[in-house]
Amino acid sequence: MVDTVRSSLPDGSSLAYGVATAAYQIEGAVAEDGRGASIWDTFAARPGAVKDGLDGSVACDSYHRYEEDLDLVAAVGAGWYRFSIAWPRIVPEGVGRVETRGLDYYDRLVDAALARGLSPTATLYHWDLPQALEDRDGWLNRDTAEAFADYAMVVHDRLGDRVGVWATHNEPWCAAYLGYSAGVHAPGRREGGAGHRAAHHLLLGHGLAAERLHAAGVEDLGIVLNLAPFWPEDPDDPELVAATDGIDAIRNRVWLGPLVDGRYDDGLLAVAPELADTDLVRDGDLALVQGSADWVGVNYYTPFRTAAPGAAARHPEADAYPGSAPVSFVVREPRTDIGWEVDASGLEELLVDTSARTGLPVLVTENGAAYPDETLDDQDRIAYLRDHIAATERARQGGADVRAYIVWTLLDNFEWAEGYTKTFGIVHVDPQGPTRTPKASFHWLAEHLNSSSVGVGVTP
């Protein structure tokens, strides 16, 4: 058992290590044990929405193979297993009826993690909104925030005696802006400033859930953000610097402002006037969010270099910053298979800045790389992980309070709109099996953890 909740968050004397996954990307079994439909089931069925036309209906079949997967996490020597809970398995219609068989599954998963000496770290929302809630306008409807807090409490009532570290949302920027502004993620809506409304309701859902989870005794509650460094190519170009500031506001400050200061800053309001609407942002909303996190999770993959419009080819995320002045995103070499520039200095910068800005413990809740999976000898992934772990250590030496480094991801899995075409796993999954085969990066990480005697989890 976890001795106390507080002891679940490492004290920072050495870096804790973990491996992460997310429900829709690995579980499969979408029609089993009373699970309701999610927005990703619906979106993936839309022709052209997912690159290879596939979905998460089988994925890695982890719903049935979780013991095997946890054996792999234990074998690599990581102390934490970060997983997400599928809301439609627990509350299939989003509100109301609770599906006990869904809770039973996560109960088994948590016990199996603890039995292997792993600390289970639960994320409550990794993008699989019950479709029934989207039918009522999803994250554009304030009621969804209330429904999220109710669902969070149902999960906590069942798992709270064994799970110490909780996260509300994973990358709410994607859920809001890729989902409701750019339309490239579920629910696939391209509605400009709607992303700002969704962002506010996601924050509100976090705040409502945090208040109730804290009252129920949770001490290590966080939110996981894909914050990003933005680097203007020409820092002397005032127009570019101003446009980049608007983008930074929508990606980073929209979350950090409410969490730290209890407000949306003026620069953000200038590009997102929706957030000044008092029907949307009601009295007390931002006060509820302020101070609601005990730690902040940073998911980092790449920095973003901005340039004058037209300087580079259109970026897939170009529509995800509604209201900001247009810029180009310049992507330098080297790049991973998904086209993201590799630069570990962005992680170091982000960790130092986030630690200083929030004053909270920071966890690297995701970091990893997509490389083609033709070979199990993934030396490029090893180099990526090695350099980013070193950057994390440099940030710690530079004073950032970083407590954990969690690799994305255990298994090659359903990579959202990319389908199965981009693989981030340290374990290869043969879709025919789905048989698991550790890659060279898995063995490298095991060796790294073994040699630095880190990554130790709780004693069951």
Ligand code: IFM
């Ligand atoms: O696979 C995703 C994950 O679900 C959220 N963070 C980024 C990863 C890679 O795109």
